[in-house]
Every structure is written in structure tokens, then in C-alpha cells.
Amino acid sequence: DQQVKQNSPSLSVQEGRISILNCDYTNSMFDYFLWYKKYPAEGPTFLISISSIKDKNEDGRFTVFLNKSAKHLSLHIVPSQPGDSAVYFCAAIGAGGTSYGKLTFGQGTILTVHP
Amino acid sequence: GAGVSQSPSNKVTEKGKDVELRCDPISGHTALYWYRQSLGQGLEFLIYFQGNSAPDKSGLPSDRFSAERTGGSVSTLTIQRTQQEDSAVYLCASSLRRGGLDTQYFGPGTRLTVL
Numbered sequence: 001d002q003q004v005k006q007n008s009p010s011l012s013v014q015e016g017r018i019s020i021l022n023c024d025y026t027n028s029m030f031d032y033f034l035w036y037k038k039y040p041a042e043g044p045t046f047l048i049s050i051s052s053i054k055d056k057n058e059d060g061r062f063t064v065f066l067n068k069s070a071k072h073l074s075l076h077i078v079p080s081q082p083g084d085s086a087v088y089f090c091a092a093i094g095a096g097g098t099s100y101g102k103l104t105f106g107q108g109t110i111l112t113v114h115p
Numbered sequence: 116g117a118g119v120s121q122s123p124s125n126k127v128t129e130k131g132k133d134v135e136l137r138c139d140p141i142s143g144h145t146a147l148y149w150y151r152q153s154l155g156q157g158l159e160f161l162i163y164f165q166g167n168s169a170p171d172k173s174g175l176p177s178d179r180f181s182a183e184r185t186g187g188s189v190s191t192l193t194i195q196r197t198q199q200e201d202s203a204v205y206l207c208a209s210s211l212r213r214g215g216l217d218t219q220y221f222g223p224g225t226r227l228t229v230l
Contacts, residue, residue, distance in 0.1 A: 004157070036221075043119070043206055043221030044158070089157065102148065102171065103219060105158040 003027045004092050006106035015115050019077040023090030023106055026071060030092035033066060034103070035075045038087045047088075048075070080113045087111070117141070119222035121207050127228045128197055136192045136225045140209030147190050148210075148219060149182060153203040161205075164190065165212070197229045 005024045013019045025033075031052050036044035050057040050064045050073065057064050063076045077084055090106040120139045128134050140147045149161040160174040164184040175181070179197075184190040194201055204226050208219040 006157075041223065043208070043223050045221070046218045049218075091158075101146070101165070102160045102163055102174070103150070103158070104160065105150075107155075107157040 002107075003030075004090055004104050004106040006088075006090055006109050008109050009107070010110040010112070012112045012114065013080045015082055015113055016079045019075075019080045019084065019111055019113065021075040021077075021088050021090070021109050021111065023073050023075075024071060025073075025092055027092070027094070027104070028071070029094045029096070030104075031095040032093050033064070033073050034091045034093070035062075035064060036089040036091060036105075037084075038089060038108070044089055077111075080111075082113050082115050085111055085113050119207055119209055119220055121205075121222040121225050123225060124223065125226045125228075127230065129230050130199060131196055133193065133195045134197055134227065136194075136205050136207075136227070138190045138192070138207030138209075138222060140188065140190070140207070141220055142188075143211070144209035144220075145187070145212050146210045146217065146219075147184055148208040149190070149192050150206045150208065151203040152206065152224075153200075158206065161192070194227075197227075199229050202227055202229045 034049040035047040037047045038044040048062045066073045087108045089108045091103040122137045145166045148163040150158045152158045162182050164170045179195045182192045204224040206224045208221045210217040210219045
């Protein structure tokens with residue numbers, strides 16, 4: 001029962017262009033959505049988050065969009081840089097119920113930004 | 116300030132042996148989480164601790180898995196009678212408190228290989 005899904009295992013983008021990473025979820029009880037970035041041999045690092053009451057959150061080159069009716073969120077990176085190359089995980093967490101306090105992760109998308 | 120640390124970084128064991136994985140959370144963080152990432156999979160929640168409350172063990176895959184947190188700080192994840200399917204990267208995270216948008220900070224993980 002995959003409650004958070006990242007259907008694209010990999011994405012390749014040219015430096016300077018936009019990277020768009022997508023994520024779908026099924027559990028309407030999720031209250032917050034997060035993106036984590038992971039380099040090899042390191043733990044995931046928090047990148048950006050969004051509350052379910054918002055539809056957009058921006059932090060520098062990173063913007064997360066949430067479409068609650070479609071149960072879909074996306075991470076936009078613009079402009080993309082070679083240092084952005086990593087695995088990106090979408091995650092969700094609930095403020096109550098069985099999803100309270102624990103992150104549910106997608107499978108991850110490998111982003112490669114070519115110089 | 117030190118981040119989350121985990122030891123060992125790598126562990127190779129034989130099927131049927133017991134293993135212990137250690138996590139040192141960020142000082143002052145009351146919530147501690149264990150996740151694992153199996154090959155080709157996203158991160159899977161295992162267990163979390165919040166202060167003196169009973170831990171949420173709902174993610175533990177079998178009764179061979181157990182965890183404890185001594186003195187509200189260091190945690191040990193124990194896997195008894197290891198099986199090959201236990202091979203994964205085991206990640207520990209901590210946050211200031213449980214739930215909501217309290218960012219979970221991850222350690223580098225322990226890569227467990229069961230032969």
C-alpha cells in the first residue's frame with residue numbers, strides 16, 4: 001500500500017533549466033508534505049515543506065506546489081545546478097491518526113543535472 | 116553542533132546472527148525515529164520514541180526487531196536472527212519534538228548486509 005508515490009525513478013536536466021519532480025499521494029489525512037534530498041552515503045536532508053492549507057511555498061530556487069484536489073505535489077528547481085544532482089524524496093506526515101508524527105516517503109527520484 | 120550520528124556505518128553479518136545498531140540523536144531532541152531503505156525502495160518507517168511516552172512500534176516488520184532508548188538519548192535497534200531480507204540501510208532521525216513540521220534530521224545510516 002504505497003501512500004506516497006514518485007512515479008519517475010529518474011530525471012535528467014540541463015544546467016540552468018527547470019527541474020520538475022512530481023509526487024502523488026492517496027491518504028487525505030496527510031497535513032504536511034516535505035521534500036528531502038539525499039546524496040550517496042549520507043542521510044536525507046530536509047529541503048522544503050508545505051502545509052496542506054497552502055498551494056505554494058517558495059525558498060530561493062526551490063518551489064513546492066500542492067494540488068490538494070488532485071492529491072499531487074511537485075518540486076520545481078530553477079535554475080538547476082550540477083550540485084542539485086541527488087535523490088529527491090517526497091514525504092508526507094499527518095497531524096493525527098495513524099500518520100501522526102511519522103514520515104511516509106515515496107520511492108525517490110534520481111535527479112541528474114548536466115553541465 | 117553535532118548532527119545525528121550512527122554506528123557502525125557498515126555491518127556485514129551472517130544469516131541467523133543478532134545485530135545492534137546505534138543512534139546518537141541531536142542533543143535536546145526529544146523525538147527519535149528509525150527508518151530503513153531497502154534496495155530500490157523508499158524509506159520505510161520502523162519505530163519512534165517521544166520523550167517518556169510509549170514508543171510507536173507500528174512499523175516494525177516482525178518481532179525479531181526491537182528498539183530501546185536509554186535516558187531519553189541514545190537508541191539501539193536490535194535485529195535478532197537476521198534474515199537476508201533485513202539487508203538495508205537503517206536510518207535514524209531526531210526532531211525537537213514529535214509531529215507537525217518539526218524537521219526530522221537524519222543520520223548517515225548503517226548499511227546492513229546479511230549474507
